[in-house]
Amino acid sequence: MASESATGDVLLRARELGLERGGRQLFSGIELALQRGQLVQVEGANGAGKTSLLRILAGLSRYGFSGSVERFAPQLFLGHQSAVKGLLTPRENLAWHVAGEAGFSPEAIDAALAAVSLYGYEDVPSHALSAGQHRRVNLARLFLTRAPLWLLDEPFTAIDRAGVAVLEARLLAHLQQGGGVLLTSHQPIAVAYPLLRLDLATGALQ
Amino acid sequence: MYFESLAAVVQMEGHGAFVWSAYFITIGVIVFMVYAPRRREKRFLRQLEGQIRRSEGGSPPGASKEV
Amino acid sequence: MWTLFHKFGSPPWLYRLSGSILRWLLPITVVALVAGSVWGLLFTAPDFRQGNSYRIIYIHVPAAVVALAGYYVMAIAGAVSLIWRMKMADIAMRACAPIGAALTFIALVTGSIWGKPTWGTWWVWDARITSMLILLFLYLGVVALYEAYENKALAAKACAVLSLVGTVNIPIIYKSVDWWYSLHQPASIKFTGGSTIDPSMLYPLLFMILAFYALFTCALLLNMRAEILQREQRTAWVRALAGERGGN
Amino acid sequence: MPASAAGFCFRLVRRQLVLGLRRPVELGNPLLFFAMVVALFPLGLGPAPDTLADFAPGILWIVALLSNLLTSDAVFRSDLEDGSLEQLLLAPQPLYFSALAYVLAHWLLTGLLLGLASPVFALMLGLAPTAIPALALSLLLGTAVLSLIGGIGGALTVGLKRGGMLISLLILPFYMPVLIFGSSAVQAALNGNPAGPYLAILGALLCISIALAPLAIAAGLRISVDT
Numbered sequence: 190m191a192s193e194s195a196t197g198d199v200l201l202r203a204r205e206l207g208l209e210r211g212g213r214q215l216f217s218g219i220e221l222a223l224q225r226g227q228l229v230q231v232e233g234a235n236g237a238g239k240t241s242l243l244r245i246l247a248g249l250s251r252y253g254f255s256g257s258v259e260r261f262a263p264q265l266f267l268g269h270q271s272a273v274k275g276l277l278t279p280r281e282n283l284a285w286h287v288a289g290e291a292g293f294s295p296e297a298i299d300a301a302l303a304a305v306s307l308y309g310y311e312d313v314p315s316h317a318l319s320a321g322q323h324r325r326v327n328l329a330r331l332f333l334t335r336a337p338l339w340l341l342d343e344p345f346t347a348i349d350r351a352g353v354a355v356l357e358a359r360l361l362a363h364l365q366q367g368g369g370v371l372l373t374s375h376q377p378i379a380v381a382y383p384l385l386r387l388d389l390a391t392g393a394l395q
Numbered sequence: 396m397y398f399e400s401l402a403a404v405v406q407m408e409g410h411g412a413f414v415w416s417a418y419f420i421t422i423g424v425i426v427f428m429v430y431a432p433r434r435r436e437k438r439f440l441r442q443l444e445g446q447i448r449r450s451e452g453g454s455p456p457g458a459s460k461e462v
Numbered sequence: 463m464w465t466l467f468h469k470f471g472s473p474p475w476l477y478r479l480s481g482s483i484l485r486w487l488l489p490i491t492v493v494a495l496v497a498g499s500v501w502g503l504l505f506t507a508p509d510f511r512q513g514n515s516y517r518i519i520y521i522h523v524p525a526a527v528v529a530l531a532g533y534y535v536m537a538i539a540g541a542v543s544l545i546w547r548m549k550m551a552d553i554a555m556r557a558c559a560p561i562g563a564a565l566t567f568i569a570l571v572t573g574s575i576w577g578k579p580t581w582g583t584w585w586v587w588d589a590r591i592t593s594m595l596i597l598l599f600l601y602l603g604v605v606a607l608y609e610a611y612e613n614k615a616l617a618a619k620a621c622a623v624l625s626l627v628g629t630v631n632i633p634i635i636y637k638s639v640d641w642w643y644s645l646h647q648p649a650s651i652k653f654t655g656g657s658t659i660d661p662s663m664l665y666p667l668l669f670m671i672l673a674f675y676a677l678f679t680c681a682l683l684l685n686m687r688a689e690i691l692q693r694e695q696r697t698a699w700v701r702a703l704a705g706e707r708g709g710n
Numbered sequence: 711m712p713a714s715a716a717g718f719c720f721r722l723v724r725r726q727l728v729l730g731l732r733r734p735v736e737l738g739n740p741l742l743f744f745a746m747v748v749a750l751f752p753l754g755l756g757p758a759p760d761t762l763a764d765f766a767p768g769i770l771w772i773v774a775l776l777s778n779l780l781t782s783d784a785v786f787r788s789d790l791e792d793g794s795l796e797q798l799l800l801a802p803q804p805l806y807f808s809a810l811a812y813v814l815a816h817w818l819l820t821g822l823l824l825g826l827a828s829p830v831f832a833l834m835l836g837l838a839p840t841a842i843p844a845l846a847l848s849l850l851l852g853t854a855v856l857s858l859i860g861g862i863g864g865a866l867t868v869g870l871k872r873g874g875m876l877i878s879l880l881i882l883p884f885y886m887p888v889l890i891f892g893s894s895a896v897q898a899a900l901n902g903n904p905a906g907p908y909l910a911i912l913g914a915l916l917c918i919s920i921a922l923a924p925l926a927i928a929a930g931l932r933i934s935v936d937t
Contacts, residue, residue, distance in 0.1 A: 212696050249796050250936050252547070253615050263712065266800050270793025276732045277725070285725040287794050287808075289801025291713045292721075397507055404504065407514035413579050417518045417572040418499065421525070425495070425677065428564050429488070432557075432684035439691055443704040544929070596883045603880045610870050616933050620866050623929045624880060627862055630922055631884050634915070638887035645894065 198225040199261055200338040200369040201246060206256035208241055215241060216389045219256070225337065225367045228360070228382055230374060233389035239373040240269070242389065243342050246371065262369075263290075263336040267344055271327040275316030279307055279326045282315060283333065293333050301332035304355060321347045331359050339363065341372040471548050473690050474699045480683040488680050494673035502666040509663075515579040518572050520666055524674035526569035526594055530632075532562035532678055533597065536604070537629040540622030550686075552618035553693065555625065556608060557685035561678060563601035569594050589643035593636050600628050614693070712802040719803075719811040726815030740777040740820050741827055747773045748831045759836045766837040767896035770845060771852075773831075774824055774892075775885055778853055781820050782860025783877050785812060786868040786931065795868070796935050809927040810920070813861045821853025837900070844899035844909070851912040852892040858916075858923035859884045865930030869937055888915060 199222050207217035215238035223229060231239045244250045246258055247266040265288070273282050283298045293301075302311055305325040315323065324347050331339070345353050357380050360370055364382055371387075378384060387394050398404045405411050502520030509516035536558035543551035573591050574584050585591070604621050611617030694700045713721065730737055751769050755761055762769075789795040798808055828849050829842045837845065863881035870876065895908035 247800060249799060251932060252619060252936055253613075263802060264800065266797070268793055268796060270791075270796070272793040272797045274725075274729060274788075274792065274794065276729050281725075281728070285721050285728075287722065287725070287789075287798040287801060289712050289718050289798075289803045292717075397505060407517070408508070410513055410515040410517075410579050413515050413575050414503070414517050417521060417575045418503070420571055420575075421521045421568050424564050424568050428561060428677075428681045429684060432681070432688045436684075436688040436691060439688065439695075440704045443691075443695055443701065447701055447704060596886060599879070599883045603883065606876055606879050607866065610867070610872070610876050613937060616869075616936060619933045620930065623862075623926050623933065624866060627884065627922075627926050630918075631887075634887050634918075635883065638890045642890045642894070 199223065200225060201261065201264075201371070202259045203246060204257050206242070206245065206254060206258070208238055208245065208254045210238070210241070216392065217255075218392045219387070219389070220392065221246075221371075221387065221394065223338070223369045223371055225369055226364055227369050227385060228364055228378075228380065229369075229371045229385045229387055229394070230378060231371065231387045231389060237389045239389065240342055243340050243371070243373065244268070247340050260338065262338045264338040264340060265330065265334045265336040266340045266342075267327060267330070268342050271320075271323040273315050273318075273323040273326045276314065278312045278314055279318070279329070280311045282326055283329060286330065288330075290334060290336070297333055298329075301329040302326070304332045304359070305329045306352065306355075321349075324348065325352065328356065331356070331363075337368045339368060339370045339372070341370065343373055343375065345374055345376050471550055473550065473694050473697075476550055477687055477690050480687055484680060484683055487676060487683075491673060491676040491680050494669070494676060498666055498670040498673050502670060506663055506666060507660075512580055515576055516663075518576040519663075520670045522569055522572040522576060523667060524671040525565045525572065526590070527671055528674040528678050529562050529565035529569055529594070529597060529601075531675075532558055532565060533600065533625070533632065534629060535678075535682075536562065537622075537625040540618075540625045543618055544622045544626075549693070550690075552615065552622075553686050553689045554682065555622055556618055557682050557689060559601055559604040559608065559621070561681045561685065563598060563605065564681075565674070565678070566594055566598040566601060570598060587643075589640045592643070593639050596635055596639070597632070600632070604628075715803045715807050718801065719807050722808055722811040723815045723818075726812060727818060730815070730819040737819060737823070740781055741823060743777045743780065744773050744824060744827070744831060747776065748834060751835070763836040763838065766832065766835040767841070767845070767893045767900060769835060770828060770831060770837070771849075771889055771893040771896070774828070774849055774853060775856060775889055777824065778820060778856040778860060779878055779882070779885070781816070782857070782864045782881070783867070783874055785816050785861055785864040786934075787864070790868045790934065795931065799931060799935055805928040805931065806924045809861065809865070809924040809931070813857050813924070813927070816861065817854050817857040821850065821857055824853055825850035837896075840902070841896050841899040844905035845896045847909055848892045848895040848905070848912060851909060851916055852888045855888050855912065855915050855919045856885060858919040858927075859888075862923055862926045862930060865927040865934060867934075868931070869934035888912065891915070 201221070201223040203219060203221040206219035206221075208215045216233075219242070221229070231242060233239050241250065241254075243266070245254050246260075247264060248258065248260070249266075272287070273279075277285070279302055280295070280298055283301065284293060284295075299311060302308065305328050307322065307325055307329065310318065310322065315326065318326070328344065328348070344356060348356065353376070357378065361380050361382055364370060364380075372378075385394055398407075405415070407414050499520060503517055506517070508514045536555050539551045539555035539558065542548055543555055570591065573594065577586050577591075578584055604624055607624055608614075608617045608621050611620060691700055691703075712718075748769065751765070752762060755765065786795060789798065799805065801808065825846050828846050832842050832845050833839075859881050860877075862884075863877040866880065867877045891908050891911045895905040895912070898908060899905040
């Protein structure tokens with residue numbers, strides 16, 4: 190069983206990851222095998238390279254790091270920027286999203302927007318929305334995606350308490366359906382689920 | 396040798412100014428091409444050497460301590 | 463083969479190798495350039511139509527030939543850097559651009575000086591001169607792009623892409639400029655074609671082309687050495703080197 | 711689960727077109743630029759109709775080239791700034807086709823409009839009516855090549871804060887063959903010669919650009935996002 194889970198259930202594998210920026214070794218020797226149903230939080234001080242690590246894992250940073258990254262499943266990456274176009278409505282932003290997932294049904298999009306409490310904002314041009322609402326349009330993708338591998342960079346920033354609870358519920362559902370989540374967060378995560386911590390300074394996963 | 400005197404070489408039947416200026420400009424550019432990276436390398440090594448000395452915390456021999 | 467490839471990826475090895483190559487190549491290059499120039503300037507007969515001004519050919523043509531070849535060297539280094547992510551290829555590519563620009567500049571200036579007694583004007587929109595001018599722009603574009611990036615590793619990748627685009631485009635640009643010139647040519651002046659050149663003029667010319675290739679190699683290695691040191695300034699071997707030099 | 715490459719491209723083109731059409735003023739900017747620069751030439755060269763008509767093929771082509779150049783900087787910039795570009799790079803579909811979709815949308819919003827509007831400007835400069843079809847056709851074909859080449863410049867400089875001037879230095883040399891053959895097509899039509907061969911060469915340039923430019927754009931985008 191153990192060997193089976195090590196081969197078939199790994200969503201993301203990183204070996205010997207190291208990164209040097211401006212003559213400073215941000216991290217080194219990071220070993221990671223994110224499996225289905227695992228929730229991993231990347232921990233480290235400000236400037237420890239959490240965002241850099243996520244961008245390397247997602248495949249956005251291709252140069253300048255050492256080690257290797259393999260992804261075995263479709264991924265969903267949420268970065269600092271919301272990727273929301275001001276000229277498009279929230280509904281259009283999701284329907285024509287550039288991340289390349291198959292088209293979502295209008296009902297699914299409306300349900301996702303309602304889940305992030307943007308009910309009634311579906312057809313408002315996004316430039317009329319606040320920055321927090323832009324973030325929530327972006328987070329609505331979590332309710333639409335079928336990608337098992339989630340890489341989330343500070344998903345709870347600029348989200349109110351009720352919103353955070355909804356997101357945590359969504360994370361839990363995703364994990365229980367066999368998804369894997371790797372995230373960074375300043376806030377403590379209140380999910381009734383085993384949480385693994387990846388310490389960037391030591392490279393230890395516990 | 397084609398030319399008969401040094402003056403003829405300089406003159407080149409009226410084309411001397413063009414030929415020689417072309418050659419001198421070329422020499423100038425080539426000297427710069429070779430000299431510039433060497434200077435860059437030397438200057439960098441000197442700079443790095445000073446930086447190493449500084450980081451080792453040594454004070455110049457025989458100099459009074461500066462604040 | 464692979465061990466050699468890996469060795470080229472090793473900065474200290476390349477630094478030492480380039481040092482020992484330069485020790486003999488640089489003097490040879492200087493001697494060859496002087497000898498070739500003296501040969502061309504003093505020991506050949508003048509062109510029967512252009513007189514002595516044609517002697518500029520011994521620097522103009524070699525500079526142009528090597529400048530063009532240099533672009534391809536740069537693009538090959540760029541391709542190696544993109545495909546195998548070799549750091550030394552980055553450095554070689556970066557080093558090619560200013561050298562190529564300098565050689566193109568020589569070709570343009572000498573061509574212009576040559577034009578004055580031959581055509582009576584400093585600048586003619588002749589196909590070759592126009593092509594050289596475009597080549598200068600291409601080189602300067604690479605330099606400008608490199609300088610605009612703060613992250614020098616990414617700068618090298620961006621320049622590699624640009625120089626590869628350039629290699630695809632250079633033949634097209636040359637052909638189209640050539641064609642454009644033949645369309646608008648005033649039909650009064652023709653360059654002496656390569657095939658009709660007299661052997662007594664051809665041999666010094668070929669010799670000078672070789673000398674310019676050697677010059678290109680020397681300048682490339684010198685630029686690479688300076689760049690290697692800056693890129694590797696935190697490594698022990700560079701610091702040891704600095705200590706050695708500073709002590710002397 | 712991911713959308714098919716063709717469907718995704720279609721979606722991208724549609725998205726870019728909607729984004730362009732929702733800002734009609736910006737859509738008109740290249741045309742306005744074209745009109746203004748065309749108006750500069752009579753002021754600089756003198757209003758003599760003969761002189762203007764002689765220079766018209768060159769003027770129209772150079773102005774088209776410049777107006778295309780000025781828009782290339784923006785092809786990917788807003789997408790980089792709001793994070794859409796990194797999502798695009800993570801899409802499982804080949805980036806080659808996505809890049810092509812962006813360029814196609816850019817051409818539809820700039821080159822196509824310019825080609826269609828060019829007869830008006832040609833008349834303003836007194837270009838003989840016989841040359842106008844060749845002008846419009848050569849602009850339609852040529853601006854597509856310009857958009858592809860401009861896309862390369864846009865992709866390589868999008869990560870830089872001051873890309874505007876740099877992009878012209880990078881890609882203007884690559885524009886030159888298009889300029890040569892484009893203006894020659896108009897000139898040929900003006901002299902009563904067939905413009906077909908020149909248009910065919912522009913078509914060949916377009917084919918080469920379609921095959922190769924998206925590769926360079928894709929590589930450039932990956933470099934620009936990697937910071």
